[in-house]
Amino acid sequence: xxxxxxxxxxxxxxxxxxxxxxxxxxxxxxxxxxxxxxxxxxxxxxxxxxxxxxxxxxxxxxxxxxxxxxxxxxxxxxxxxxxxxxxxxxxxxxxxxxxxxxxxxxxxxxxxxxxxxxxxxxxxxxxxxxxxxxxxxxxxxxxxxxxxxxxxxxxxxxxxxxxxxxxxxxxxxxxxxxxxxxxxxxxxxxxxxxxxxxxxxxxxxxxxxxxxxxxxxxxxxxxxxxxxxxxxxxxxxxxxxxxxxxxxxxxxxxxxxxxxxxxxxxxxxxxxxxxxxxxxxxxxxxxxxxxxxxxxxxxxxxxxxxxxxxxxxxxxxxxxxxxxxxxxxxxxxxxxxxxxxxxxxxxxxx
Ligand code: GDD
Ligand code: MG
Numbered sequence: 001x002x003x004x005x006x007x008x009x010x011x012x013x014x015x016x017x018x019x020x021x022x023x024x025x026x027x028x029x030x031x032x033x034x035x036x037x038x039x040x041x042x043x044x045x046x047x048x049x050x051x052x053x054x055x056x057x058x059x060x061x062x063x064x065x066x067x068x069x070x071x072x073x074x075x076x077x078x079x080x081x082x083x084x085x086x087x088x089x090x091x092x093x094x095x096x097x098x099x100x101x102x103x104x105x106x107x108x109x110x111x112x113x114x115x116x117x118x119x120x121x122x123x124x125x126x127x128x129x130x131x132x133x134x135x136x137x138x139x140x141x142x143x144x145x146x147x148x149x150x151x152x153x154x155x156x157x158x159x160x161x162x163x164x165x166x167x168x169x170x171x172x173x174x175x176x177x178x179x180x181x182x183x184x185x186x187x188x189x190x191x192x193x194x195x196x197x198x199x200x201x202x203x204x205x206x207x208x209x210x211x212x213x214x215x216x217x218x219x220x221x222x223x224x225x226x227x228x229x230x231x232x233x234x235x236x237x238x239x240x241x242x243x244x245x246x247x248x249x250x251x252x253x254x255x256x257x258x259x260x261x262x263x264x265x266x267x268x269x270x271x272x273x274x275x276x277x278x279x280x281x282x283x284x285x286x287x288x289x290x291x292x293x294x295x296x297x298x299x300x301x302x303x304x305x306x307x308x309x310x311x312x313x314x315x316x317x318x319x320x321x322x323x324x325x326x327x328x329x330x331x332x333x334x335x336x337x338x339x340x341x342x343x344x345x346x347x348x349x350x
Pocket of ligand 2: 109111223224225
């Protein structure tokens with residue numbers, strides 16, 4: 001049996017104000033928390049026991065997932081009083097592992113949307129007798145990520161987290177935030193202080209000439225770290241561009257919860273998700289957006305590539321593009337918001 005560790009303790013700073021009350025991995029993408037999509041993917045690959053490494057707003061995860069009874073996996077919580085960083089969180093979670101020292105452990109960043117072939121990654125780890133196998137993907141702009149050049153056989157040559165100078169950009173292959181570790185490698189991470197797996201553990205393993213394998217997978221991949229990425233990820237799931245076991249047979253132009261009331265003259269398209277009890281008025285056009293539960297959208301308002309959080313109210317004739325509206329905020333009649341606007345919880349914009 002394969003065990004997994006999910007890293008879900010980050011602050012989600014770039015997703016404020018949405019992450020003031022809800023940790024990033026718990027925000028609904030296409031109606032399910034990102035973590036839920038990941039649990040389903042891991043379960044499909046045979047994982048039956050998952051340790052959630054939590055810190056920021058740890059209680060929210062346990063309230064929602066319990067011990068995993070309804071998710072088909074056993075969930076265990078490893079809570080950090082102070083954030084331990086990615087490596088420290090993995091080490092802390094490992095105290096709950098039951099597998100042997102030479103067994104594989106799957107590790108996932110909690111904000112990554114992917115259809116990765118997990119079983120395939122584990123097999124490649126095994127075939128290469130690797131200490132760690134890293135899932136890699138190629139992106140146009142690698143700067144916000146960990147750069148991972150490899151040799152012809154896939155052996156990792158270097159790990160450069162978030163390069164700054166142009167000379168540092170040596171590849172477009174990046175760390176996609178999913179790893180298979182040999183258990184003993186995790187147990188060797190220091191347990192008494194914060195550790196970054198990207199800035200410390202991986203570079204140290206490479207310096208010690210340990211076998212770190214990079215596995216490039218060109219399937220769907222997205223880091224849900226920013227509001228626009230978050231809206232895109234949700235839309236891609238709804239449209240069926242991003243795969244998820246939770247949405248099989250439910251993909252299309254829109255995903256609308258049965259309790260939502262959408263006027264028949266409204267147009268809900270481009271992968272928009274409409275949450276429970278939301279009310280959408282006549283002539284409204286909502287494209288590529290995420291509408292949380294209990295939201296009201298007035299008649300003839302247009303919302304594009306945006307996120308409208310729980311119980312927010314958008315009046316009629318509003319124009320909203322590339323915007324984040326936090327919970328319970330109110331937008332007055334006829335307001336046009338500049339792209340990139342962030343409206344904070346309970347705020348009113350007129
Ligand atoms: N438990 C715990 N404790 N989790 C943490 C902590 C911590 O102190 N710090 C971060 N995490 C979790 C976050 O919740 C997230 O799921 C994951 O670790 C990665 O943190 P991010 O803050 O999202 O990092 P990033 O997106 O800037 O960069 C990481 O992901 C990229 C791919 O998406 C790095 O791993 C990069 O190398 C990688 O390319
Ligand atoms: Mg991230």
